Amino acid sequence: MALSVDDVQRAAHLARIEITAAEAFDVQNKLEGVFRLIERMRAVDTTGIVPMSHAQDVMLPLREDHMSESDPHKRDLYQRNAPAVEDGLYLVPKVIE
Template sequence: MALSLDDVRRIAHLARIAIDEEEARAVLQQLTGIFALIEEMQAVNTAGIEPMAHAQDVILRLRPDEVTEPDQHELFQSNAPSVEAGLYLVPRVIE
């Protein structure tokens, strides 16, 4: 995709960015380079290649799913100002 200085000025106008001629030329070169890189990447044949979740073939080491702390539910609720049926009661915020 080829861009012109008018395209850069229009994009800058839409983005509400004040840009002078020198900056417009610099941005044009940068955008042209970015679009060239995108075209180069799109030219690569990726048919039959599965998407990857990670660039390296790594597997997370998972810890066993075991209870490591004692149940302190009743201890915590003993400090609460209001409890009913094992639930904390709080004041209504929205009426």
């Protein structure tokens, strides 16, 4: 599968990763290396093998529906990391006009 520089730029934009035009060619090369690897793996006969959605064959552990986190002081602790807060809200640059 061929990957264009436009594909690379689009994927970078979707992931909010800034890459320059020069870097894009380098990234394109590396990703094409990944695709070549995938091509080689596709040659393996997987007939009758159920696809795995997870690297480990384990079951998802579940927790009982108990509310056990209600420490109001935690909020202040967490918000110490935030660049800006007001009235208990995290402030971010305006997202709509």
